[in-house]
Amino acid sequence: MSSSLARLIQQLSAGFSNQAQAFDNPPLYAHILVKFRPLPQLAPGSLLLEQSYAITPGTPYRIRVLRAEQRDGALIIHNQALRDEQRFWGAIEDDERRQSIGAADLLPLEGCTYLVREMGEGFSGEVEPGCRCLVERKGSLAYLVSSFEIDPRGMRTIDRGHDPATHEQLWGSLAGPFEFERTHDYNGDIPPSWLEN
Amino acid sequence: MSSSLARLIQQLSAGFSNQAQAFDNPPLYAHILVKFRPLPQLAPGSLLLEQSYAITPGTPYRIRVLRAEQRDGALIIHNQALRDEQRFWGAIEDDERRQSIGAADLLPLEGCTYLVREMGEGFSGEVEPGCRCLVERKGSLAYLVSSFEIDPRGMRTIDRGHDPATHEQLWGSLAGPFEFERTHDYNGDIPPSWLEN
Numbered sequence: 001m002s003s004s005l006a007r008l009i010q011q012l013s014a015g016f017s018n019q020a021q022a023f024d025n026p027p028l029y030a031h032i033l034v035k036f037r038p039l040p041q042l043a044p045g046s047l048l049l050e051q052s053y054a055i056t057p058g059t060p061y062r063i064r065v066l067r068a069e070q071r072d073g074a075l076i077i078h079n080q081a082l083r084d085e086q087r088f089w090g091a092i093e094d095d096e097r098r099q100s101i102g103a104a105d106l107l108p109l110e111g112c113t114y115l116v117r118e119m120g121e122g123f124s125g126e127v128e129p130g131c132r133c134l135v136e137r138k139g140s141l142a143y144l145v146s147s148f149e150i151d152p153r154g155m156r157t158i159d160r161g162h163d164p165a166t167h168e169q170l171w172g173s174l175a176g177p178f179e180f181e182r183t184h185d186y187n188g189d190i191p192p193s194w195l196e197n
Numbered sequence: 198m199s200s201s202l203a204r205l206i207q208q209l210s211a212g213f214s215n216q217a218q219a220f221d222n223p224p225l226y227a228h229i230l231v232k233f234r235p236l237p238q239l240a241p242g243s244l245l246l247e248q249s250y251a252i253t254p255g256t257p258y259r260i261r262v263l264r265a266e267q268r269d270g271a272l273i274i275h276n277q278a279l280r281d282e283q284r285f286w287g288a289i290e291d292d293e294r295r296q297s298i299g300a301a302d303l304l305p306l307e308g309c310t311y312l313v314r315e316m317g318e319g320f321s322g323e324v325e326p327g328c329r330c331l332v333e334r335k336g337s338l339a340y341l342v343s344s345f346e347i348d349p350r351g352m353r354t355i356d357r358g359h360d361p362a363t364h365e366q367l368w369g370s371l372a373g374p375f376e377f378e379r380t381h382d383y384n385g386d387i388p389p390s391w392l393e394n
Contacts, residue, residue: 025368026227030219
């Protein structure tokens with residue numbers, strides 16, 4: 001693997017919290033936890049993602065398997081859902097259940113791949129163009145406009161939903177991105193083979 | 198007191214939570230708790246207000262003493278801060294500390310009075326016009342545009358900060374109002390004299 005890809009995987013393999021932001025800006029930001037943890041049994045670059053409200057860490061509102069890779073010289077992150085995802089709630093901190101995730105459990109999310117570029121000491125990424133990453137919220141369909149920045153200090157994310165017909169913003173915050181600090185380091189879970197050139 | 202004012206005080210004297218909204222719309226809404234509880238030792242219509250993140254109920258991010266009254270036929274709610282407010286954190290559930298709040302602890306918030314009108318079975322209110330209800334967030338001054346609706350089922354609130362010079366919205370959600378369900382009833386704390394015509 002290239003050193004850029006290795007560095008991206010290393011920076012992602014961590015736990016994050018926006019506690020400081022939430023407490024500095026009540027009540028505008030929910031306090032949320034985001035964790036990315038390597039899945040060595042799957043293709044290189046595969047990371048389990050769990051996002052939850054801090055108040056209910058055992059019932060994540062989003063669980064995915066991401067896969068970072070370099071293709072034609074560019075960094076991308078594939079986005080995959082999990083079949084019957086409730087089976088894997090909490091797997092981020094449960095070695096046995098995390099190791100039980102197999103390739104057959106993954107459902108590729110078309111149109112939801114992140115395009116990533118290096119930026120300073122870190123990376124920035126956004127969902128590929130095309131308005132094809134559709135998400136449903138309360139029965140209404142929106143396409144996701146999502147971006148992130150990550151570096152050795154932390155991570156910033158912003159998610160917005162737009163109307164597929166009018167492109168009007170349907171949901172998401174005007175208050176700006178979620179701002180996360182690092183709380184956990186999962187670099188010890190990365191198989192050495194993933195980091196070789 | 199008029200029956201409208203009595204009804205407003207009765208509908209306000211309660212605890213509220215937006216748990217359902219937060220869990221239905223992750224991660225857009227912080228899960229917050231709002232409680233209004235009568236302060237019989239103060240002027241009629243005085244209610245202690247505490248707002249907190251559900252995850253940290255003991256350290257409210259906002260504590261106020263409101264006072265509902267009828268003036269010239271109109272319903273209004275005065276808005277008052279508390280001197281050294283940390284003394285009263287948690288007083289909403291602590292009878293002794295709640296009863297220790299005296300008139301000398303109150304600081305009127307000029308320009309932040311709510312104008313209230315009856316609406317169906319409930320009431321709606323908004324901060325008086327004039328752009329004078331100034332709040333500071335991270336060193337920047339904004340004027341508050343705040344409104345609420347309350348009825349026997351629940352409460353909806355929306356707060357936004359605007360630039361005093363340009364009137365541009367500085368913070369607040371595009372996602373819409375906080376939507377609260379009732380969790381506590383503090384009508385038993387209302388002195389009967391407050392409800393007489």
